[in-house]
Amino acid sequence: QLLESGGASVPAGGSLRLSCAASGFTASSGCMGWFRQAPGKGREGVVTVAKDGDTTFADSVKGRFTISFDNNKNTLYLEMNTLKPENTGMYFCVEQPRGFGDSCWPFAMQCEYWSQGTQVTVSS
Numbered sequence: 001q002l003l004e005s006g007g008a009s010v011p012a013g014g015s016l017r018l019s020c021a022a023s024g025f026t027a028s029s030g031c032m033g034w035f036r037q038a039p040g041k042g043r044e045g046v047v048t049v050a051k052d053g054d055t056t057f058a059d060s061v062k063g064r065f066t067i068s069f070d071n072n073k074n075t076l077y078l079e080m081n082t083l084k085p086e087n088t089g090m091y092f093c094v095e096q097p098r099g100f101g102d103s104c105w106p107f108a109m110q111c112e113y114w115s116q117g118t119q120v121t122v123s124s
Helices: 105-110
Strands: 002-005 009-011 016-022 031-037 043-049 055-057 065-070 075-080 089-096 118-123
Touching: 002 089, 016 089, 016 118, 031 065, 031 075, 031 105, 043 065, 043 075, 043 105, 075 089, 089 105
Parallel strands: 009 118
Antiparallel strands: 002 016, 016 075, 031 043, 031 089, 043 055, 065 075, 089 118
């Protein structure tokens, strides 16, 4: 199970940190990441972390978003800085406990576990 929190409404240029607490498995042992679904659009990858630590960011968020993991809390974090209106959407964290071999980003949409989603709204 993934329990997500941290969504809010912020002005452009602001920052937010999303949290995703995993229960029932050790999240860091697999493929983890975040997706965004903008209004009227499909889900798209924001960032993924493979079990070997290899991290892939969407080009649109490189340099502004960071991802981290707290092993003690079994919790994944997404730090979002210099937010833009186009970052608006419902954010989901995902997890595939045993990963997809050495890869994560290409297969993340197939992750077994998805959070309930948290809304991020960035106003201009």
